[in-house]
Amino acid sequence: MAEDLTISRNTTKEEQYKSLIPQIEGLLHGETDFIANLANVCAALKEQFNWFWVGFYLVKNDELVLGPFQGPVACTRIKKGKGVCGSSWLQAESIIVPNVDEFPGHIACASASKSEIVLPLIKDGEVIGVLDVDSEFLNHFDEIDKLYLEKVISIILNK
Secondary structure, X not given: OHHHOOOOOOOOHHHHHHHHHHHHHHHHOOOOOXXXXXXXXXXXXXXXXXXXXXXXXXXEOOEEXXXXXXXOXXXXXEEOOOHHHHXXXXXXXXXXXXXXXXXXXXXXXXXXXXXXXXXXXXXXXXXXXXXXXXXXXXXXXXXXXXXXXXXXXXXXXXX
16 A cells, blocks of 8 residues: 555665565566556655656657656657657667756756656557656656666566
8 A cells, every 4th residue: 555655765775666566576476457557656756756756658659648757747648759759669778868958858847957867668569658757856866767767667677
């Protein structure tokens, strides 16, 4: 249950992920509904890291459609190859953007967003969605975030 999460903030980022990952596994244990699991993962990540925005976009036909998220209102649909999310979908790889103003074609859903990380959800060799995380600070995301958020995605996809 979400109210049972143990939030640790006075440790390194890696230690925070290491504390949160088993809690996410427990949170999703026994739940087979994909959307419910995405929603709880968003809430857990937002609660632990207090990011500006964290959420999922899901592939529907030829675009990404907004899924569960935590944060201010967001863009509803994103075309393949457009912005950071669409680029992650097209390339089927994680993208770390230290400064969104320097990313060609960045889609500014919220002007307060300064840096971003987007990771694809790949199932059976196909991108089915992306995890998008935004920060109001420049250079907020790094390889530690990439490593552990990819682990979170693995947990989600193996439920």
